[in-house]
Amino acid sequence: MSGAAALHSCFTFLAIITFFAASATSLDTIAANESIASDQTLASANDVFQLGFFTPDNANYYVGIWYKNIPDRTYVWVANRDGPVANSSTVVFKIGDKGNNVVILDQANKNILWSSNQTRANSSPVNPVAQLLDNGNLVVREAGDESSSDYLWQSFDFPTDTLLPEMKLGWDLTQGLDRFLNSWKTPQDPSSGDFSFKIDYHGYPEVFLWDKSTKLYRSGPWNGIRFSGVPEMQSSSTMDFTFVSDQQQVYYSFEVNTPNIISRLTVNSTGTLQRYTWVEDSKSWSMFWEAPKDQCDHFSECGPYGFCDTNASPICNCTRGFSPKNLQAWNLRDGSAGCVRRTELDCSSDGFLLLKGMKLPESSNTVVDMAMSLDDCRKGCAKNCSCTGYSSANISNGEAGCVMWFGELLDMRHYVGAGQDFYVKLSASDIVAFGGLVTQNSSSNGLGTLAIVGIAAGGSVLLLALTAFLMWKRKTSLNPHIRNTEPQGARERSQDFLLNEVVISSKREYSRENKPEELELPLFAFNAIALATKNFSDENKLGQGGFGCVYECRIEEGPVVAVKRLSKNSGQGMEEFKNEVQLIARLQHRNLVRLIGCCVEMDEKILIYEYMEHKSxxxxxxxxxxxxxxxxxxxxxxxxxxxxxxxxxxxxxxxxxxxxxxxxxxxxxxxxxxxxxxxxxxxxxxxxxxxxxxxxxxxxxxxxxxxxxxxxxxxxxxxxxxxxxxxxxxxxxxxxxxxxxxxxxxxxxxxxxxxxxxxxxxxxxxxxxxxxxxxxxxxxxxxxxxxxxxxxxxxxxxxxxxxxxxxxxxxxxxxxxxxxxxxxxxxxxxxxxxxxxxxxxxxxxxxxxxxxxx
CATH class of the missing domain: 1.10.510.10 (Transferase(Phosphotransferase) domain 1)
Structure with missing residues (x-):
């Protein structure tokens, strides 16, 4: 072989090697003059994610990103979710003409069928490329510039229904960019659904789950460790959580620190927020966490100044110093109207009651000052007549910072072994009566303190007398709904029998403590129920089952309810009746019917449920x-x-x-x-x-x-x-x-x-x-x-x-x-x-x- 021929062969070999090397390194990248057709895909460098066309209904075509090596095809991002393509044979996915976004182009007529939003509209890239990263982010950048701060466009700025590790959920305030999750319309339709999960950065930032314009659930504000309404959220060796709030940005993100652990946060088409992890052994997604998971997760379930507790029955409670706004509805287990103050504030001698283990109230109408101590926070709230409560802003290292609430306190919840301290403002008289933490403003003096101590002593005596009276009173009337419509002894025997049996069974079967657990289930008078159902007429009958009939009625101008009257000849006796009362009174879930009261008089056994419009x-x-x-x-x-x-x-x-x-x-x-x-x-x-x-x-x-x-x-x-x-x-x-x-x-x-x-x-x-x-x-x-x-x-x-x-x-x-x-x-x-x-x-x-x- 001549020297020239050998040199030509060498150049040819080098060209082939260079070509294959370029192909191997560009599998995750396309240049401005390249595109992805409907039968092609783009894979990230380590084959974690894949991008391409897909059709969930065999009619409409979308460009999406999914996990490449997970057999259960799971989409994490959809480009044209609200602009599907009907015919995929002539369309391609490529970088836009300006080089700072991506488009879906019909090559037959050169029409742009879909175009992404532009992150940097004024940028003029010289040699743009689109690259699919191993974290699932599709980015457009200058060739050779891999700095994330210089990205011309990225899919992470425009999420669909899924939050991946390293993604930011929240606001870029300098660009006015809101990154939020939005559900698919149905499991087969990726178009924008009704449910969204987004950060409200006003006041003390937190995240809300929305059904269109209705709040369904909120995370509670970030307290330096976790969102106060997500006690399950703990930093660990496998996952770290980050929350940033400053003048430029407010966002939440998470990272997985353990190799081979795959995790994602998704808003599904039925309005549930779910965190999944991939279980390699079973080749399936395992749901690690979801919200709302119980009735107390529903936004403002117990209304203003009320707090929810799944371990209590009923689950809605008024903060001390408050009473139900609508007692009738409250007794029927509808706490949405919330609570009102027993004693109005006078803005001169008000104090604070410490509530422990709380999900902090809805916090859009708050003032946050990270430079203030908790004591300064108390003083500031005491001096401001509009302030209704305060708390620490950060509990990651003791207590630091100050948050003050103004206006009604909404969506509070009590946790056992979780939550944080919250101080609600009460009048001085209520504080003394309940033995809370009394905080005086700067005008108080020693004489005022002595007066408060005196009031406390007198209040204690009155409280003991009141307790004795109530214990005596309970023997004659268990519930304000009960009227003297039968001989007193008979009524007492039937009601006390049920109550005592329930409490004893509760102690024996449900509670590991030495004290029995009271159900506090409202008891209704039989004559009131008979009157409301027109003496159990067929006109009010909803249906009939094996254990009796169900009637629709409205008791004493309360909400419409369903009354289940157990037949005297049914197989369900006192044991089954007690069982149902004990169980369902403690169960709180959106897919379980809610028990709101009962009646036991002589041989009558009646259960009162929330009304279901479409029956069974x-x-x-x-x-x-x-x-x-x-x-x-x-x-x-x-x-x-x-x-x-x-x-x-x-x-x-x-x-x-x-x-x-x-x-x-x-x-x-x-x-x-x-x-x-x-x-x-x-x-x-x-x-x-x-x-x-x-x-x-x-x-x-x-x-x-x-x-x-x-x-x-x-x-x-x-x-x-x-x-x-x-x-x-x-x-x-x-x-x-x-x-x-x-x-x-x-x-x-x-x-x-x-x-x-x-x-x-x-x-x-x-x-x-x-x-x-x-x-x-x-x-x-x-x-x-x-x-x-x-x-x-x-x-x-x-x-x-x-x-x-x-x-x-x-x-x-x-x-x-x-x-x-x-x-x-x-x-x-x-x-x-x-x-x-x-x-x-x-x-x-x-x-x-x-x-x-x-």
Whole structure:
């Protein structure tokens, strides 16, 4: 070979090496003259994230970013969420002509179909490139300049529904840029939904979850360690949280410090804020935290000056020195009107009452001064007649800084072993009466102090006298609602019996303390209920179940309520009645019905619930005239709501509860068709380490009872899971599951569903009343979840936390269902007897409810 030829070969080889090296290093980057077509993707340097076109509904195309190596396709950012592309064959994703943003371009006619907002409108880049980083951020920058402060544009400035590590949630005040999360409209529609999670930087900054213009939940302000309303939020070796608030920016962010841990914060399409972590062993997303998670998380649940406490019953309480603004509604467990002062402030001798373990009040109308000490803060609030309370601004290293509140105190909550100190301003007389922390202003002198001590001594005597009087009074009247409508002795015996039994059982079953726990559930007079229901007339009747009738009424000009009058001949006696009162009075969740009172007089047992406008699920689902109200979106919401309520009972409530009678008639629907689980008369409490229990008295309803429960009296969380699976299949199909057995050689609903699933005809199960507007993937996912829940063997069924995860994930990895438990009780002929079995059986002592149309 000649020297020239050798030199040419060498240059060719170097060119090839250079080309491949360039290709290898540019997989995460495109230049201004390059683009990504609909069949191409861009991957980050270490293959963590991927960018490309996707279509969730096989009709509209979007450009998005997702995790590359997670099989459950999870989108973290969508470019054209409100501008989908109908035809992807001629469109590309590229850098805009000015080099400081990105666009989706139709190459056929050179039309820009979508363009990103410009972060730096006046910039004139020379050689811009777009790069997908390993943290999920898509950036446009000058080639060779990798400084984050010099980015021309970045997707992290325009989030969709997901907050990733290193992303900032909040404000860049210099540019007027608000970075907030906004939910997808539905799990298959990434367009802007109704729910958003954003920082309010006014006053003492905090984060709010919004439903359009309505506040749903707030985090509480940042106290130097965490948001005061998120006690679960702790810095650890795996995750660090950051909150910055200054003249230029107000933002929150988090970072994961442990390798191979993947975490994200998401606002889903149903209005729940959720933090997920990826579990490699199970190849699934695990929900680490969510909000709102209970009733006290709902914004201003207990109104102005009221505070919420899930460990109390009722959950709403007035701060000392305040009383309910609307006593009637308050006694009916509606605390939204809040509380009012008993004694008005006089701005001369007012003091402060220390409240410990509090979520600080809504803080947009506050003044913050980090240079003031807590003592200076007290003095400043005392001197300002408009100041209603104060607290430390930072508790990360003792107490530092000052926050003063002005106006009404909203959305307070008490935590056990969490929260922080808050000082509410009260009149001097209320402070002395309650033994709080008295703070005098500068005009007070020693004589004033002596006077206060004297008042305190006199107040103590009066308090003792008042206590003695109230103890005497309680023997003659347990509740202001009770009137002298029967012989006094009879009324006392019935009411005291219930109250004492509840308290004793509470001590024995629920409390580990030596003191019994009072329920404080309002008692109503029977004659008041009879008057409100027009003597329990059919005109007011909402429905009738196995244990009695339910009526709609308004008691003593209060809100509309549902009155459940237990039949004297029903199987539910005092034991079941007490059980329901004890359990549901302590349970607080948006998917559980709320008990607001009861009545026990002679042989009458009555429960008073919040009113559900659409009555029970079965009255709508199985009605030919009403079932069309339940489109697929509503049915899916009902399924997910029941799942969340059941998860709360099994895992998240104060007590681990097995419902034992989950069925369509025990699911109530509110005005917006949101589901609430009801009827806890048959529920049982499990210890935290208890797996299952046995009973000789099997209770429930044919078609919903798990095989091991109906046959052997063995119940557990998995027996509730079975009932939930039946409900899911009923909601999808609009048909009842009438039993466990074959009837006239026809399969019941579980058998029919299983047959269609195995034949690949699962969509044929869907109720025709749903219409054509539904997600095929969502329907099939729900059918699979339902069949997994009704599997014959207990160990094969998932727990409710897995069920909720499968329902909330768009493409979850799920096992294949096995044979459902639908063959129980099949009629059998035998040669050993001249008689034939009638298809029924008696196991221990069985109490069942037959499914009849209403």
């Amino acid at each position: 699920l079965d009255s709508v689902l199985f009605s030919k005239t009403k079932s069309s109200m339940l489109n697929w979106e509503r049915r899916f919401n009902i399924i997910c709501g029941i799942a969340r309520g059941l998860l709360y009972l099994h895992q998240d409530s104060r007590f681990r509860i097995i419902h034992r009678d989950l069925k369509a008639s025990n699911i109530l629907l509110d005005g917006e068709l949101n589901p609430k689980i009801s009827d806890f008369g048959m529920a049982r409490i499990f210890g935290r380490d208890q797996v299952e229990a046995n009973t000789k008295r099997v209770v429930g309803t044919y078609g919903y009872m798990a095989p091991e429960y109906a046959m052997d009296g063995q119940f557990s969380e998995k027996s509730d899971v079975f009932s939930f699976g039946v409900l899911v299949l009923e909601i999808i199909s609009g048909k009842k599951n009438r039993g466990f057995y074959y009837a006239n050689n026809e399969l019941n609903l579980l058998g029919h569903s299983w047959k269609l699933w195995k034949e690949g005809k699962g969509l044929e199960l869907l109720d025709t009343a749903v219409g054509d507007a539904y997600s095929m993937n969502e329907v099939l996912r729900c059918i699979q979840v339902g069949l997994l829940c009704v599997q014959e063997h207990v160990d094969d069924r998932p727990v409710m936390s897995s069920v909720v995860l499968m329902l909330s994930s768009e493409n979850p990895t799920m096992p294949h269902p096995k044979n459902p438990g639908f063959c129980l009780g099949r009629a059998i002929e035998t040669d050993s007897s001249s008689s034939k079995h009638d298809g029924t059986c008696t196991v221990n002592q069985v109490t069942v409810t037959m499914l009849d149309a209403r």
